[in-house]
Amino acid sequence: MTDPTARQDPFGLIGVRDHREYVDALKRLTEQGRRERCVALLSQTEAHVVAELLGQYALQHPSGHLNQLAATLSARLYSRLGA
Template identity: 85%
Template sequence: MTDSTARQDPFGLTGVRDHEEYVAALKRLAEQGRRERCVALLSETEAHVVAELLGQYALHNPAGQLNQLAATLAARLYSRLGA
């Protein structure tokens, strides 16, 4: 991977070949994110909106791998927001 490619895809998602690999890459990133320091990127209101959208997406197909990841992320956001 060249330096310009690394800057365009800092999280390594462009090389995934299928849905399962995409979900696995997102899960790895989510776990990596748990170990990194927190940086405020959204307002509290925006974070609530994102958590709600992720939660609604997760409910659409609770057995789906991507939906389960959405549920996990929604729960983490709500937890950090104290909701």
């Protein structure tokens, strides 16, 4: 039998205590995701929009904790889109 909390939080984000811990958890997930098989979840247009939003966030919040993560994810999306 599996833990019901694990099913509700498959990525381990519920237990984070603050913004910094949240950013660290997202960075770990991003690195884990680089090693996993790719699955198409968005259309090319949707992925482009997400990449643009992440890139704009990174540019407008240069000192924010999520800045580097947003910039990295934006770059990866653009790379996979061939842009």
